[in-house]
Amino acid sequence: MxxxxxxxxxxxxxxxxxxxxxxxxxxxxxxxxxxxxxxxxxxxxxxxxxxxxxxxxxxxxxxxxxxxxxxxxxxxxxxxxxxxxxxxxxxxxxxxxxxxxxxxxxxxxxxxxxxxxxxxxxxxxxxxxxxxxxxxxxxxxxxxxxxxxxxxxxxxxxxxxxxxxxxxxxxxxxxxxxxxxxxxxxxxxxxxxxxxxxxxxxxxxxxxxxxxxxxxxxxxxxxxxxxxxxxxxRFWTDWASHLQVDSDHQDLVLRSLLVLRALTHLDTGGIVAAPTASLPEYFGGGRNWDYRYTWLRDAALTIEVAIAHGLTRGATLWRDWLLRAVAGDADEVKIMYGLGGERELTETELEHLDGYENSRPVRVGNGAADQYQADVVGEVMIALHELREAGVAENEYTWGLQKSLLAYCEANFDRQDHGIWEMRGDTHYFTHGRAMMWAAFDRGLRAVEEHGYDGPAERWRDLRDRLADEIEEHGFDAELNAYTQTYDNTEVDASLLQLPHTGYLAYDDPRMLGTVERIEQDLVTSEGLVYRYRTEAGMDGLEGEEYPFVMCTFWLVEQYANSGRLDRAREVMDHMVAQASDLGLLAEQYDPETGRQAGNFPQAFSHMGLIRAADAIQAAAEDR
Missing domain, CATH: 2.70.98.10 (Beta-galactosidase; Chain A, domain 5)
Incomplete structure (x- = not known):
């Protein structure tokens, strides 16, 4: 073993x-x-x-x-x-x-x-x-x-x-x-x-x-x-001294923030999704990917948690990396880049290596870098909106690139995508991706109306409203009382747990509660662990299975805390954090049968999810 x-x-x-x-x-x-x-x-x-x-x-x-x-x-x-x-x-x-x-x-x-x-x-x-x-x-x-x-x-x-x-x-x-x-x-x-x-x-x-x-x-x-x-x-303790943490899980939140810093390149500011490559999402399976690159999505989510914990300067450095990576490429945005902003991340297989737990193929590089994922610009715009709200002003360069990102969104308005989970099957209109595109135009519009920046406000408002109408018509199933994974199926997907985070609807909106109920039925284990989606539905173009996804489990905790189910939020949170290692580290997935962590390790996404879940529980407890 x-x-x-x-x-x-x-x-x-x-x-x-x-x-x-x-x-x-x-x-x-x-x-x-x-x-x-x-x-x-x-x-x-x-x-x-x-x-x-x-x-x-x-x-x-x-x-x-x-x-x-x-x-x-x-x-x-x-x-x-x-x-x-x-x-x-x-x-x-x-x-x-x-x-x-x-x-x-x-x-x-x-x-x-x-x-x-x-x-x-x-x-x-x-x-x-x-x-x-x-x-x-x-x-x-x-x-x-x-x-x-x-x-x-x-x-x-x-x-x-x-x-x-x-x-x-x-x-x-x-x-x-x-x-x-x-x-x-x-x-x-x-x-x-x-x-x-x-x-x-x-x-x-x-x-x-x-x-x-x-x-x-x-x-x-x-x-x-x-x-x-x-x-x-001295280097680490000086950095940690600037953190602001108030949580029942204070030690794990602090360690998670340290992990995000540890995965950030000192010179470039890029954050890797994980420091490892090809650790399997299922032992013995073929879902083995290289995560040693910087996803725009990960950088954006890191900005959000950094701001929430007093690291405005650090968030600005991550923003600067993100904008450098996109500069010169705003018409064809990549979903991920190398640590220095490199665009060529060719995926190859190392046939001489047996793989962790004999999980093959062993891959380095990542072919998903060439995918179109509709959600990415929305996550970036949400994070940069939070940075503005924290008092960090834009300049002509930073705001100009954001306008270019919105122009990219408009140019790809009718384009199907591979979704947040980088599926390698057919493209679809993923409801989560369309909602994130809604969020992109929404934050652009708010920058104009609330902060006085220039931009085609009426055009962005029209595109935002068209997306809202489209999501309700094609992404919500009234009979099931739930949003669906894509416009052309009735599956649910853990990414739908992020709809309230975009501001698209409230955590306690009846449509959201109905979606949570469906997710609980189809994707949640008895312990509250959450699968990303049903692999047996055949949507992702891949063979084999995967274990429950740690970040998605924390998303469910966040949803529970923000919709009045604080006791259940704490119950699932306590179960999930108990699976962290003795050093407070979390991988991408968790196998409840063997009690082992799986996937690339430690995973930035998992630690971001832990931080947000702990913050949501703390806020909900204070509001009681």
């Missing part, structure tokens, strides 16, 4: 996001960016596909936590002879990619072992590795493959020798820190595996650093571990 996703911790330097398992194995790491080819891909295969395991071979993990309000991970191991603490972190302050692993012996004597397998380009390239000297005295390891290079500093790891089991000498005894010289292969030999075994006494501290840099650059200076740790803690 693959390592359960809830056993992984996320690290972040706001450029990349490795995953560290509970037993000390870094099984996923992309360098230098979230969307770069992976150096460690074991999560999508096995150890031979790349990992860095640092563990106590005869010990067990007795404690694991983030330092408060940071992504500095502490893991405490206990063996028969003592205890050690492993501290893993990525310093955001360095220009190159650095991953620091510190081991401190807390009591007694403990042996720690390394098993490092570098595999560049999703395990398609094993680097050439050799020992070098830095500053004429310090020995370290340099691994090269094409444009990528990695420097390993710290107590020397070595190539396994004859009879070496990976962390022991040929005679089977553990080597001390000072005694282990390493077994260096002939110059230029490929090194598929590096190992090391180190005994520590109480008070001993050992540091290792993995530094990525471009192979055609000079070997960089690795960070000083003490200073890097202090600056990393």
């Amino acid at each position: 693959s390592t359960p996703l809830e056993h992984y911790a996320l690290l972040s330097d706001l450029r990349t996001g490795p995953l560290v398992s509970r037993d000390g194995s870094i099984d996923w790491l992309c360098l230098p960016r979230f969307d770069s080819p992976a150096v460690f891909s074991a999560i999508l295969g096995d150890a031979e596909d790349g990992r860095w395991k640092l563990s106590v071979p005869d010990g067990e993990v007795v404690e694991r936590r983030y330092l408060p309000q940071t992504f500095v991970l502490e893991t405490v191991w206990r063996s028969r002879t003592g205890r050690v603490r492993v501290t893993d972190f990525l310093p955001p302050s360095t220009s190159q990619g650095d991953l620091v692993r510190r081991v401190e012996c807390l009591e007694g004597q403990v042996r720690v072992e390394h098993d490092l397998r570098l595999r560049f380009d999703y395990a398609r390239a094993t680097p050439w590795t050799r020992e070098i000297e830095r500053d004429g005295q310090e020995r370290c390891l340099l691994a090269l493959a094409g444009p990528d290079a990695i420097l390993i500093t710290g107590p020397m790891l070595h190539w396994p020798g004859n009879g070496d089991g990976g962390g022991e000498d040929d005679d089977g005894s553990a080597a001390s820190v000072a005694e282990h010289p390493g077994t260096q292969p002939a110059e230029g030999r490929r090194a598929p595996r590096l190992v090391g075994s180190f005994n520590l006494d109480a008070g001993d501290v050992l540091d290792w650093d993995l530094t990525w840099f471009s192979s055609y650059r000079d070997v960089p200076e690795p960070p000083d571990a003490d200073r890097a740790l202090a600056s990393t803690v």
Whole structure:
């Protein structure tokens, strides 16, 4: 069985996001960016596909936590002879990619072992590795493959020798820190595996650093571990000090806001939907997608939750990324972009990887980037409206691009789309998408009428009203007393839970309550978990199933809280947050039968949903 996703911790330097398992194995790491080819891909295969395991071979993990309000991970191991603490972190302050692993012996004597397998380009390239000297005295390891290079500093790891089991000498005894010289292969030999075994006494501290840099650059200076740790803690806690959180689930809301920050690229401001690729929506199935890109929808929803929690400046940075990405492309808006605004995200399959829980194909890139999704501009316009309401003024550039987005909406007014869930079947008029288009024109109109910006107000009002008439005629089934997934079917869809959020109708409108009742009948489990739609209806053009969707479950909580069903909202909320990992992380989906998280991890959508649901419950409780 693959390592359960809830056993992984996320690290972040706001450029990349490795995953560290509970037993000390870094099984996923992309360098230098979230969307770069992976150096460690074991999560999508096995150890031979790349990992860095640092563990106590005869010990067990007795404690694991983030330092408060940071992504500095502490893991405490206990063996028969003592205890050690492993501290893993990525310093955001360095220009190159650095991953620091510190081991401190807390009591007694403990042996720690390394098993490092570098595999560049999703395990398609094993680097050439050799020992070098830095500053004429310090020995370290340099691994090269094409444009990528990695420097390993710290107590020397070595190539396994004859009879070496990976962390022991040929005679089977553990080597001390000072005694282990390493077994260096002939110059230029490929090194598929590096190992090391180190005994520590109480008070001993050992540091290792993995530094990525471009192979055609000079070997960089690795960070000083003490200073890097202090600056990393300071970076995260300074950012968290600006957050405004008041909730019964305060710790999880705070962690969720930190996750959104952790998934935001420091230099570009783009937020990835998740730091991972191809983790399955159903174990053993083929619904496996690369989420290491920035969706306009995700950026927009992030702006909303940022504003709600006092991060107006951060929301402005996300807005600026969004507008840069769209600039020059307003006539053919993409639904997603690369972290820097790249438009080419070609989807390919990695046939050499077995996949998480044997779920194939393993995909990188995302073909949905070329889809038309009618809802996207509406979500963007709602978020930018909230930013205006928070007092952030527009300028000619920001407002001009919004007018261009509305012109794009008008040009595609009669166009069918693939829907919010990026279905790969036929296009349709999705009710949610049409309502979001209604919201786009509504917010444009309000910018003119309430804030005094220029624009064709009467034209936008006419288009908005035409959409409202159309939705009521074709998207609402009076006999069922419910809105429907598309204009040409009678299915329901969890995206309909967002209709009140657009302002199209009230949460307690009888039409909305009827829609919720249908969703409860068709898409909701007894615990309140929500499926996106009925896959068996055959709408999405894909084979197989998927598990309940975490964000949609939080949307239902939000609906309950805003329509007078606060007790039920709390009940479902408590059940859902109980499925978060011990570190407060949530994946895209949740399998109620096995109790395991599924899909890409951690998922920005899920954490946005948690924040909004908690806010809705808090507001409803205060209004009682």
